[in-house]
Amino acid sequence: MTDPTLTPLAEIPEEKKAPQDDRWSTFLRDLASGTPLRTFLAIVVAFAVGAVLIIVTNEDFLAAVGYIFSRPSDAVSAAVTAVGDGYGALFRGSILNLQGDTFAQIVRPLTETLRLATPLIAAGLGIALSFRVGMFNIGGQGQLLFGAGFAAFVSFQVHLPFPLHLLLAIVVGILGAAAYGALVGFLKATTGANEVIVTIMLNYIAFYLISYLMRTPVLQDPSAGGTPKTVAPDVSAQLPPLLGGGFALHAGFILVIAATVLFWWLMERSTLGYRFRAVGLNPSAALSAGINVNRIYILAMALSAGFVGLAGVNQALGRTAGFTPTVDAGIGFDAITVALLGGSTAGGVFLAGLLFGAMKAGGPAMQVADVPPELLGVVQGVIVLLIAAPPLVRAIFRLPAPAAKIPRVRRRARAAEGTVSK
């Protein structure tokens, strides 16, 4: 006879694991199913918070507050003007410049938005991929630097005719970043090292390694002296401009559209994507289903870094001059917020990238209007904070909880059985 107590004992570890996996999956499902309405409301609230900040730091408003009881209209009008000026400048700088004389001047802000959104979308897709596999890739900065470094190396150390050279630089850049990402997956799979810490450390390692290489003949521009700076890419390796010389928008945007479609196909239609999602939803179940989870971790991190690497390639080849180790410009970290806002789906990340790109494009115009563009950092932060906490947005706007009914019924059923203690 078998010992009857053995069976439940053997099951305990499985049960223990369940809540964590379940929480991740709930979270991801929440993200993916994040209703457009909720996202929209989060954006509205964030811009409202931004408006408050504009108002309380506006000098005219602060002056008018001094005599608010005698003439309140002054304070109100100062506040409205300040917010209108600030957000008007943002619109003018990122979408349409209605003060422009020619058509080119009017639409130039929009093309700038697309150009600045390009690396954000690519890197956002990469981070989104890691989210879908239940991993947290904070190493965007390092992977982007690696992609840029490899692409830059090919772009001036190798000399080939136009389409071939560009293609080679792109592929090498992406592969370089992917190999770097695979290292993270490898360390997680073999030693169990936490990928959050590993990717953070690799950010610094990549930064100093690339800085070092930019001081050696491998990457350094001989005319740069002691400062780390790369040689400008050969013309044959530059991403060609899309709309002629008058606009800075280049073919990197086309690459990113292709990457978005590829991401969609990979995650929603391919077998590999199915395995990725299975591991993301429940690694132990995926393991039982015969999926080699460790291999998926390595592959997913490699692909994730590959997408981020595309952002690096875009930064390295979408210019006519060399670059310094600060080429990342915060994109690696912004990508995390882009992926969160986009719900880790292809379309969502694309739209989120456009929004954040617009904020980057509109910054200088806001500066001119005397509103610090750093405000947009706050707006971005508030947006993702609200997106990350669906219950909070629901509480602010008194929206109904989507799945509230089921647990309530269950609780009642359990209460009826008398199993609920409190």
Add this chain to the structure above:
Amino acid sequence: MTTVLTAPVVHTVTEVPRRWKTSIVLAVMSIVAFVSFGLLGDDRKATVVWSDASDAIALPDLPVTSRVLCLVLGVVMLALAAFSVWYTMGRRRVPLWLIIVFGALFITSLVMWTGAGSKVPVVFLLAGSIALATPVVFGSLAGVIGERVGVVNIAIEGQLLAGAFVAAFVSSITDSFTLGIIAALIGGALVSMVLAVFSIKYLVDQIIVGVVLNALVIGLTNFFYAAVLSDNSRETNFPGTLPAIPIPLLSDIPVIGSVFFDQRITTYLMFILVPLVWFILFKTKIGLRLRAVGEHPLAADTVGINVNRTRFWSVTLAGMIAGLGGAALTIGSVGAFTREMSSGQGFIALACVILGRWNPYLAALAALLFGFSKNFRIFAGQTGSTIPPDLIAMVPYLVTLVAVAGLVGRVVGPASAGKPYVKQ
């Protein structure tokens, strides 16, 4: 039926596997040190400077031939590595003191090799390391407390930055360092409270809230820096620095006095907080409760501990400590606030938490290693060393990576860190 109960239980004795990782790492490091610092080392003399002219008791400078000393140290390190192999052969863990002594010898060897042909200012190396490590130590203490109660605190970076900002701002406008430090405590606590509310009440993934909070605090401080501080920096961002408070008599001791007893209040607070946090966590009833909440919240709940309340207040307290670290960044060091001045030190603190195995002493030691490496870069620049500065800067991160993947490996932290607790 009874036969089943009385059946003899066969204990299969499985031998504990030998863990070679530590020994291998120590062996490789000792060979590197022995060969490159010793055998291939520098024959010039490194002059060890113990004290500067202003010290009450001056010790004479000590010139040492770099290569000879490094050879001796290398032999000792080889012996320690052999000792660790002996431990491993006996299926025992390599003791921690051995690793720490080894690390200290390796660093001495590295410094003496780099300093060949010039001066080795001991006080500068030690005091500078402590000063640079201070914010990281505070941050890692916050991380240790948070993870011990089951909340992963990625927002240390944001807490440091918030603390740094308000410390500089409030000190400037009130002309009072006391108020500045109090404001830093509150600033760090506020960031922590948001983290706590979102992760405990709204059950949002703690890592995500942390990352988002960092972005938010960076945005807020950048905005207020641009909108308020930079317009009128004389009145809003000119706090000056905390005065050094020499402790009578003790500060006159050569070397030790200058390093430990002639510091700012933030550094003294650090010296007090590290053992205090350790004592509370591991030697008091409160600490036991905190750890229980982090290890097995259900069990803690069953014996009547309010899990979520404990987590909330612990994380808030941790935020205050991190805020203090922020104050150390501004008024405890350079004075004025600059954009994103925490520059990733919160993430380093997080690495120190894991490197230090969730123990305040070890985490502080890991933070000190980071401080030293930063300081070493300055020292190497002064001696005209040929090692590329970028590679020196990379070493601590590489060490952390190796440690997390190899030496620490599957070291298990608090079991419930990162998991919200929902009362059934």
